[in-house]
Amino acid sequence: MIRQQAATAFEPKILAFLCNWCSYAGADKAGVAQLSCPPQVRTIKVMCSGRIDPQFILEAYRQGADGVVILACHPGDCHYKEGNVHAARRQRILLRLLAQFGIEAARCRMDYVSAGEGEKFARVLTEVVEAVSMLGPLQWNTTD
Amino acid sequence: MAVKNGCNADLDERKAIFFPFAGALPNLPVIDGAACLRSQGGECQLCREACPVEEAVLFAEQEQVIEKTVGAIVVAVGAQLLDCATLPALGERPGADVYTSYAFERLLAQSGPTGGEVVTLRTGKPPAAVAILHCVGSLEGAQCDYCSEVCCQNAFKFNHLIRKKVPGAVIHHLYKELVMPGKDGFALYRAIRDDPASHFIRYPSLDVLRVEEREEGYAVAYTDASGVAGEVTADLVILCPALVPTTDTATLATLLEVQRDRLGFFAEQHNRLAPVQSTVRGIYLAGTCQSPMDLQKAMGQGMAVAGHILSELVLGERIEIEPVTAEVDAERCAGCWVCLQVCPYKAIHRDESGRRACVNALLCAGCGICVAACPAGVMRGNHFTNEAILAEMAGVLA
Ligand SMILES: Cc1cc2nc3c(=O)[nH]c(=O)nc-3n(C[C@H](O)[C@H](O)[C@H](O)COP(=O)(O)OP(=O)(O)OC[C@H]3O[C@@H](n4cnc5c(N)ncnc54)[C@H](O)[C@@H]3O)c2cc1C
Ligand code: SF4
Ligand code: SF4
Ligand code: FES
Numbered sequence: 001m002i003r004q005q006a007a008t009a010f011e012p013k014i015l016a017f018l019c020n021w022c023s024y025a026g027a028d029k030a031g032v033a034q035l036s037c038p039p040q041v042r043t044i045k046v047m048c049s050g051r052i053d054p055q056f057i058l059e060a061y062r063q064g065a066d067g068v069v070i071l072a073c074h075p076g077d078c079h080y081k082e083g084n085v086h087a088a089r090r091q092r093i094l095l096r097l098l099a100q101f102g103i104e105a106a107r108c109r110m111d112y113v114s115a116g117e118g119e120k121f122a123r124v125l126t127e128v129v130e131a132v133s134m135l136g137p138l139q140w141n142t143t144d
Numbered sequence: 145m146a147v148k149n150g151c152n153a154d155l156d157e158r159k160a161i162f163f164p165f166a167g168a169l170p171n172l173p174v175i176d177g178a179a180c181l182r183s184q185g186g187e188c189q190l191c192r193e194a195c196p197v198e199e200a201v202l203f204a205e206q207e208q209v210i211e212k213t214v215g216a217i218v219v220a221v222g223a224q225l226l227d228c229a230t231l232p233a234l235g236e237r238p239g240a241d242v243y244t245s246y247a248f249e250r251l252l253a254q255s256g257p258t259g260g261e262v263v264t265l266r267t268g269k270p271p272a273a274v275a276i277l278h279c280v281g282s283l284e285g286a287q288c289d290y291c292s293e294v295c296c297q298n299a300f301k302f303n304h305l306i307r308k309k310v311p312g313a314v315i316h317h318l319y320k321e322l323v324m325p326g327k328d329g330f331a332l333y334r335a336i337r338d339d340p341a342s343h344f345i346r347y348p349s350l351d352v353l354r355v356e357e358r359e360e361g362y363a364v365a366y367t368d369a370s371g372v373a374g375e376v377t378a379d380l381v382i383l384c385p386a387l388v389p390t391t392d393t394a395t396l397a398t399l400l401e402v403q404r405d406r407l408g409f410f411a412e413q414h415n416r417l418a419p420v421q422s423t424v425r426g427i428y429l430a431g432t433c434q435s436p437m438d439l440q441k442a443m444g445q446g447m448a449v450a451g452h453i454l455s456e457l458v459l460g461e462r463i464e465i466e467p468v469t470a471e472v473d474a475e476r477c478a479g480c481w482v483c484l485q486v487c488p489y490k491a492i493h494r495d496e497s498g499r500r501a502c503v504n505a506l507l508c509a510g511c512g513i514c515v516a517a518c519p520a521g522v523m524r525g526n527h528f529t530n531e532a533i534l535a536e537m538a539g540v541l542a
């Protein structure tokens with residue numbers, strides 16, 4: 001009973017990496033449209049999703065993040081041509097590594113949000129918060 | 145000495161000394177080395193004898209390679225028409241009166257083989273019926289999976305001029321799609337559409353077209369888009385082949401180290417934000433070498449490029465570099481060249497020692513892809529350093 005109460009009260013910490021050219025502007029768009037965005041998400045701006053070192057994501061978990069989101073320009077739309085391709089490739093490899101530590105894929109989501117997609121920005125973040133809330137707090141599992 | 149005149153699509157002949165085309169700049173005759181009898185060991189100098197100005201015809205002039213250091217390069221090599229010679233739709237051998245759009249353009253020209261008169265080569269008489277095949281090669285297959293943009297405009301212009309020169313002619317348009325955008329496009333199309341002498345047939349793919357030579361002219365057999373088979377006869381057939389990258393585009397792109405797109409055209413840096421910039425800073429693209437487009441767009445691109453260059457390369461002024469660039473900690477660089485491979489802008493090279501990477505800040509766009517890729521962690525992303533990002537993370541996650 002007590003455990004259940006703790007679970008429903010769980011407020012995940014989500015870290016979102018936003019690309020300067022798309023999702024960062026998408027966040028602005030969501031703000032201007034007064035869409036409600038989940039307050040559990042904290043954002044970090046980078047020039048391109050290709051700048052995201054997988055180590056940042058591991059470090060985020062280490063510092064208490066329960067989930068991480070990477071929001072990049074749509075395929076073919078990266079301001080630097082192919083940064084999002086590198087980001088997607090790195091994220092896929094990282095997911096395999098995370099699985100070995102028992103970290104669910106939902107805790108490391110990558111998606112594409114353009115500068116005009118304020119609604120999608122709010123939706124993706126809401127989905128991540130919901131998915132991570134269901135999973136509960138991140139627990140490192142180093143036994144297997 | 146006469147040889148085939150390439151400028152007029154080989155429809156007539158020219159001399160070994162010739163003006164390249166009407167209005168060429170500089171407007172000077174040139175000697176075609178391959179055709180000149182002197183290059184074959186002859187002693188001919190008829191052209192020099194005919195010239196009233198002494199020493200104007202120079203036999204000793206040679207091709208020269210000139211090396212220059214420049215601050216910018218503009219690629220404007222255009223596109224070419226898809227080679228139709230091997231298309232199965234045209235049968236074994238395209239007949240004399242089957243023209244590409246380029247060849248027909250020459251037939252219409254004052255300086256063309258007939259002085260602008262529209263006549264068939266077979267009979268020397270004006271055609272009673274003309275078939276214009278739009279979209280030849282375009283909108284089909286992986287390589288030409290696009291609209292060539294100029295063909296419909298071109299085809300309707302032909303229609304308009306043929307009807308002016310040969311008022312009785314009937315014109316059949318066989319097309320996959322009709323594309324006439326912009327403020328002037330529809331007016332031309334409407335005038336042709338409303339003319340009772342124009343006929344329109346939509347065909348789904350080149351596979352269902354056959355151009356056959358007949359005793360009295362040509363027959364174009366088709367199965368239209370709704371599956372109904374039919375045939376039109378014509379004295380003259382005009383093909384509007386797809387605009388495709390020129391044969392030496394690949395070589396040129398390798399030489400300049402710029403990227404090409406999936407279709408083989410020179411790739412722009414960004415299709416909306418940087419359409420006239422190549423993937424390398426300082427190398428610009430103008431016209432159909434980047435994508436099929438009409439003259440107006442090609443001119444616009446040329447002017448945009450000129451504007452970019454003039455505003456960036458001002459004599460006596462320094463070029464401003466964005467502060468967000470990557471920088472190698474040369475002392476600790478392992479020389480693995482991972483960064484070299486991932487940089488989309490060719491901004492990274494080997495330094496003089498050949499053992500360490502070095503970023504050209506002029507070319508670097510500051511994306512940070514190399515920073516994330518460097519396995520030694522010695523590529524620094526200025527203004528977005530690892531330290532800065534980690535500190536920011538610590539702040540927001542605290
Ligand atoms: C048959 C036809 C009809 C058309 N009709 C119309 C029309 O009615 N209206 C319209 O708006 N547009 C029309 N167009 C389109 C128009 O021709 C193009 O938009 C325009 O020519 C593009 O200009 P450009 O400078 O990019 O290329 P181009 O005009 O093709 O110029 C490229 C130049 O680069 C040179 N070159 C190529 N390779 C090299 C190299 N390696 N080194 C140095 N030089 C090189 C070529 O010799 C050429 O002179 C038509 C096109 C065709 C094919
Ligand atoms: S930051 Fe981007 S553009 Fe600059 S050197 Fe690195 S990969 Fe190349
Ligand atoms: S990736 Fe890093 S270590 Fe490797 S060459 Fe580039 S800067 Fe040096
Ligand atoms: S610039 Fe947005 S992902 Fe590269």
